[in-house]
Amino acid sequence: MDIALLGGTGDIGEGLALRWAADTDHGVIVGSRDAGRAREKADEYEAELASRGIDRPIAAEENVAAAARGDVVVLAVPPYHVRDVVADIADEVADAILVNPAVGISRDETGFNYDKPSIGSVTELVADAAPDADAVVGAYHNLPAGRLADLDDDLGMDTLIVGDEDAKSIVADLTDEIEGLGTLDAGPLANASQIEALTPLLLTLKQYNEELTDVAVQFS
Amino acid sequence: MDIALLGGTGDIGEGLALRWAADTDHGVIVGSRDAGRAREKADEYEAELASRGIDRPIAAEENVAAAARGDVVVLAVPPYHVRDVVADIADEVADAILVNPAVGISRDETGFNYDKPSIGSVTELVADAAPDADAVVGAYHNLPAGRLADLDDDLGMDTLIVGDEDAKSIVADLTDEIEGLGTLDAGPLANASQIEALTPLLLTLKQYNEELTDVAVQFS
Numbered sequence: 001m002d003i004a005l006l007g008g009t010g011d012i013g014e015g016l017a018l019r020w021a022a023d024t025d026h027g028v029i030v031g032s033r034d035a036g037r038a039r040e041k042a043d044e045y046e047a048e049l050a051s052r053g054i055d056r057p058i059a060a061e062e063n064v065a066a067a068a069r070g071d072v073v074v075l076a077v078p079p080y081h082v083r084d085v086v087a088d089i090a091d092e093v094a095d096a097i098l099v100n101p102a103v104g105i106s107r108d109e110t111g112f113n114y115d116k117p118s119i120g121s122v123t124e125l126v127a128d129a130a131p132d133a134d135a136v137v138g139a140y141h142n143l144p145a146g147r148l149a150d151l152d153d154d155l156g157m158d159t160l161i162v163g164d165e166d167a168k169s170i171v172a173d174l175t176d177e178i179e180g181l182g183t184l185d186a187g188p189l190a191n192a193s194q195i196e197a198l199t200p201l202l203l204t205l206k207q208y209n210e211e212l213t214d215v216a217v218q219f220s
Numbered sequence: 221m222d223i224a225l226l227g228g229t230g231d232i233g234e235g236l237a238l239r240w241a242a243d244t245d246h247g248v249i250v251g252s253r254d255a256g257r258a259r260e261k262a263d264e265y266e267a268e269l270a271s272r273g274i275d276r277p278i279a280a281e282e283n284v285a286a287a288a289r290g291d292v293v294v295l296a297v298p299p300y301h302v303r304d305v306v307a308d309i310a311d312e313v314a315d316a317i318l319v320n321p322a323v324g325i326s327r328d329e330t331g332f333n334y335d336k337p338s339i340g341s342v343t344e345l346v347a348d349a350a351p352d353a354d355a356v357v358g359a360y361h362n363l364p365a366g367r368l369a370d371l372d373d374d375l376g377m378d379t380l381i382v383g384d385e386d387a388k389s390i391v392a393d394l395t396d397e398i399e400g401l402g403t404l405d406a407g408p409l410a411n412a413s414q415i416e417a418l419t420p421l422l423l424t425l426k427q428y429n430e431e432l433t434d435v436a437v438q439f440s
Contacts, residue, residue: 111414186424191424194420194421198421204411207407219422
C-alpha cells in the first residue's frame with residue numbers, strides 16, 4: 001500500500017513517515033507545497049533510518065502529485081491550510097482514503113480550546129470538501145509529534161479513530177503496524193468532534209504540568 | 221481531615237469511600253438522602269474493609285449532616301441532582317471545599333455527548349449555587365467507578381482537576397494518597413468544561429471497543 005503524507009515535512013508527518021518506513025513495507029511518499037522541500041526532508045528521513053541500519057527509500061512529491069500516488073492520503077498540514085489543500089487534491093483522490101489529523105485550536109488566558117467548525121469537525125469539513133474521495137477517516141489528532149518522530153521512544157499510546165467501517169479498518173491496520181501505537185474505535189464520522197476536542201485538552205494539561213512535555217494518552 | 225461523600229452510597233462515591241478508608245487515616249462520612257441507607261452502605265464498606273484485615277469505622281449521615289461534617293465535600297450525586305443537593309447544603313459548607321465529579325451527558329445514535337450547561341460546566345454551576353463555600357474544585361469526572369470500588373484493582377490512572385490553587389492542592393494531596401491514582405492539573409475553574417467533556421468520550425470509546433468495559437485514562 002502507498003501512503004502519501006501531505007505536509008509530511010513537519011510536525012506529525014515526520015513521525016508517521018519515519019515510523020511507517022521503519023516498521024512496515026508500505027510505500028511512503030512525503031508531500032509538501034514545495035517539491036524540493038519534500039525531497040530535502042525525505043533525504044533527512046532516509047539518513048535517519050540509515051543511521052539505524054534501515055535501508056529504505058522515501059519518495060517525495062509536491063502535495064497534489066503525492067496525493068495522486070497514495071492509497072491512503074494523510075492530511076498532515078496545519079488546520080488553517082486543510083481546506084485549501086483538500087480543494088487542490090480533490091480530483092486526485094477518487095480511490096483514496098483521506099485521513100485527517102488536523103484540529104482547530106484557539107488559546108485563551110486559561111488554556112487551549114477546541115474551535116469546532118460549524119460543519120461539526122475538521123474531519124467532516126474534509127469529507128465535505130472531497131466528496132469524491134473513497135472515504136474520509138479522522139485519526140492521529142492526539143499523538144505527540146516529537147515522540148512519534150523519535151524512533152528511540154517506545155510510544156505505548158493510543159490514537160482514536162472515526163469513519164466508515166471499511167476505511168477505518170484499513171487505517172487501523174496500518175496504524176497497528178507501527179510498534180507501540182494502538183487504535184481505538186470512536187465510531188462514525190459524526191463523532192469526529194469528540195476526538196478532535198481531546199487535543200486542546202492535552203495542550204492544556206501540558207501548560208499546567210511541567211512533567212508533560214509531549215503528552216500522550218492511553219486508555220485501558 | 222474529614223471527607224464527606226454525598227451520594228456516597230453509589231457509583232463513584234463507593235469507590236472513593238473504600239479507597240480513602242483503605243489507604244489513608246482521613247475521616248470518611250458516607251452521605252445519602254436517606255440516613256438509614258447511608259448507614260447500610262457504610263456497614264457494607266466496613267465489612268469489605270474488614271474482609272481485607274482493615275478495621276476502619278465509616279460514618280454515615282443524611283447528606284446535609286454529612287456536608288456539615290466535611291472539610292472536603294464530594295458531590296458524588298447524579299448530575300441532575302447536583303443543583304438541588306448544593307442548594308440544600310449551601311449554608312453548611314462555608315469552611316469546606318466542594319468537589320464536583322458530576323458531568324451532564326446525553327446520548328444520540330452515534331455515541332455520548334457532553335451537555336454543557338449554559339454557565340460553562342457543571343463544576344461552575346456548583347460554584348454559582350454555593351457562593352459561600354470556601355472553594356469549588358472539579359475532579360474525578362473521568363474515573364471508572366467499578367474499578368475504583370474494586371480494591372483488587374491497582375488503578376494506575378489519572379484524574380484531571382480544576383480550581384483555585386490552594387483548594388486544588390488540598391484535593392490533589394488527598395487524591396494522591398490513594399494508591400495507583402494520580403492527579404493532573406487542568407488549570408482554573410474556567411477550564412472545567414474541558415475535563416468534563418472527557419467523560420462522554422470515554423463512554424463512546426466503551427461503546428465501540430468491547431475490551432474497554434470500565435475505561436480509565438492515563439497521560440504521560
